[in-house]
Amino acid sequence: MSVSETSASKRRIGVYPGTFDPITNGHLDIIQRASRQVDHLIVGVARNAGKGPLYSTDERVAMVREDVAALNTNGTSIEVRAFDTLLMHFAVEMNAGVIIRGLRAVSDFEYEFQMAGMNARLNPKVETIFLMSSEKHQFISSRFVKEIGRLGGDIRHFVSPRVAERLAERFAQEARGPSDSTSVQTLS
Template identity: 60%
Template sequence: MTGPRTGIYPGTFDPVTLGHADIIRRASKLVDRLIVGVTTNPSKQPLFSAAERQDMVRREVGALGLGNVEVQGFDALLVKFARRMNAGILIRGLRAVADFEYEYQMAGMNQQIDHSIETVFLMADVSLQPIASKLVKEIALFGGDIAPFVSPQVAADLIARVQSVGLRGEY
């Protein structure tokens, strides 16, 4: 593949966490152009719409001040999206062994579909490894403190959404 090295960091980002921001920041150093692909996942029921998640990620990327990062929404097979974006690298963040098992299987499937696209795994920063969007949402839904896991603006967005759908527990 000639031209700039383009990578895609895909995810649902519901919501985008400090762990995601760390991977974005670090991945931006490995490629000339990084596309954060905000996608849908049929097995997940997001709290935020696709447009809201894209806006949230754009705002967080803007705060990082990274000139080579853009945000694109997609609802397609990842490899097809990568081809459309002329990307030869898929960036995947890993927190734990359980992540690796799933991501390893996905990388193998993607390689079977298109062997020209490489998957690169980035380990989450040790201080950010426990953070998962699913857990952040659960903490918020039960009125817990999410400040250590997301930016202040994402925390405000998430708290507002939780208040609109109703808390599940007591403070």
């Protein structure tokens, strides 16, 4: 085995999955901190139509890519990919040895603990690492950001300026209602 093959096989690859609808400063904090734990981080954007996302998968992937591009990751490569499979299948497909999950509060722990246990049963070779949210991001959730933004509150402390702008545009669009781009036809 050559030196390059050895170093490639020892490369630590991690997956940080989520819906990211939208990506928040809390997510970015976890991404930045996770990048110090692995050589290559894959941010997996779950399609998860069951959650009724505000943004399409492609829009969420674009927002995550834009925000991740602005991070200082100290040389760790970060890739953003959509997925719609079982998380463990996605991790194996990406050759990841670790799944990274963020914990905000004790209420997150029970769900995440159960999920980590199920994932370990599916594939004990892939570890789950929990990163606690930084103190200033513990209360941020995408759901709260959307609710505050939709009601006209200031969300600039919770998301990047790019995401805040996109949210403002989306909520303004919702307030206007569906655009009527079809012409009215009359019967003669």
